[in-house]
Amino acid sequence: MNEKKIKQLISLTIKKLSIKVKDIKDQLPEEDRNVITYSKNFTLSLSNYCINQCGYCFYNYKIPKLNSESNVILLSNEHIVNLIQKAFQNECKEALIMSGERPGRFLEVKKELEKRKCSDFIEFVKDVSTYLLDFNILPHTNLGYLTYDEIKNLKKYNASMGLMLESTSMKLFEKGEVHEHSLGKMPKKRIEHINNAGKLKIPFTTGLLLGIGESIEDIIGDLYLIKEINDKYGHIQEVIIQNFINKQNIPYQPRKSITLEDMLKIVGFARIIFENDIAIQVPPNLIPGFEREFIDMGIDDFGGISPFTLDFINPENQWPQIEDLYKICKEKGYNLKERLPIYSKFIKKESFCPENIKKVIDNINLDDKYSVV
């Protein structure tokens, strides 16, 4: 990594960054320039069992949950059907299918899979996805690290897939740091997964988790790494810039939280590095009250927003109302538009969207209430 380039970026003030960001955004065609997107989704959290133990994690089955939420060995068929029907009634277009990493390695999960006549966890995910597609809901799967064959196996059931890069800092694996007990978070594995998704031509979402012990140099290096992978395969549709939110009952208590200014600068760095090739997403429930500042810093997307399921990673951070986001965007001169979990350019891109997924897309009407006016 070119140290001079990193130093140059770090030296930019918020004001200078916002000017550069505006110049980059102005290069977009007029119809795309003033649009911010979101996806109406819901979450199917299939199992909280996970082989890792990240210090900041609230999702892992080892952490007691809030209120009525509980840890799940394998989500019951009845629960899955209820959630999918509710999503259908709420006109959700995307199902975020998630779980801990490699839940199928646990005996408890294996037993449940046997009862449902599934040879492994991937088969179970395929069954759930088939059911979703029958309802014209597009799966977007993120199960943690998967092998090439597993990703390949899931391709025709997914409109897009995802895996957070989080951070490639090896410091995070040292004693007392957040990835000390999370071998699945080894950068080599995450990079391999993202590369494999590229080889398989899968529209992909990745992102960075900020404020877990990494340095600003690490963050910039990771943004360049994502750009490099995308330059090779052209499959990364969006990058999530996500701030760690502190919680009770978790081992990690940051010495210093990520500040609003840091977050804004990193979004600006991402725009300069990705230019307009990759969309930048910031989850609105993690930056409430500061959406306008992030719009000024050139974000493209607010990600998945659910009308009825929680953010399972940050359950205390409620999703905003779409109407409120719409008003904020309008006030800043932007249109809030609903999108699918696969970005339009990938529907048309050769080999990126399987025919069965295209057929489902043809049956979907996007909500044009929040469309360009």
Ligand code: SF4
């Ligand atoms: S891999 Fe994900 S689910 Fe597992 S402990 Fe880490 S953050 Fe939690």
